[in-house]
Amino acid sequence: MDRRELLDRTAQDAEERLLLSRVWDKREQCRQRNIPAATDFLSPQEQAAAQRLLNALGMREGYAFSGGYEGAERRRLVFLPDWKDAPDEQEITAVEARCRSGSSLTHRDFLGSLMALGLTRGKIGDILLTEGGCQVIVEPSVAEHLVQSWDSAGRERLTVAALPSLTALAPQAPVFTEVRDTVASLRLDGVASAGFGVSRGKAAEAIQRGAVQVNHTVCLKPDKPVAAGDVITCRGWGRCVLGSVGSPTRKGRLPIVIQRYS
Known part of the structure; x- marks a missing residue:
């Protein structure tokens, strides 16, 4: 599969395709010149898109995301030549x-x-x-x-x-509210309903209109399965993380713990 076909398959829209084209250019710069090559700082959504491209290219090593501190939200994608193990801190x-x-x-x-x-x-x-x-x-x-x-x-x-x-650097610890609930299954609409405190129907509507992301990638399927550790964001509602999933209750429902971030 050539570059054009792979970008068309990986990108979700024209803007994301332009981003991924720039990521590809940095990869080629690193390969051809045998030096580190870094993108600009990327948002979590842009990082997720870049990671999809890297996965499609079969890249499992030779790159790193770097944002200046552990847990940074905005990070640069740095491609590394074979003689280098990690990005330079002074970059x-x-x-x-x-x-x-x-x-x-x-x-x-x-x-x-x-x-x-x-x-x-x-x-x-x-x-x-x-x-x-x-x-x-x-x-x-x-x-x-x-x-x-x-x-x-x-x-x-x-x-x-x-x-x-x-x-x-003095990053502040994120502020969140812990939400405990039970759901019939780990469908996205049910977990989002519990996490954001809205009805399941309203959560499903938000998903279908493209307002909800799972791990920073838009998801249009209310029945998408989610798992512990998944990050769910919704325009206008904020962000929550499915923290843990317990054993089924006698009625077959699943206890869940969600961190809802302010």
């Missing part, structure tokens, strides 16, 4: 911005100000909120630009400096 760095007034801003405030500097979303990794500021994961060249040019967000004036190392 990702971070800056810290602090509001001079000591006030705190939102993630949207900081992201909007970064976009106003002419940066694209792919050049920015996770934005970690801190008391009175934030930490932003970026490539080294972008970090230099931010230290020199990023001086405000919203109505707040900023002081920006490079972090000495990625060990200085």
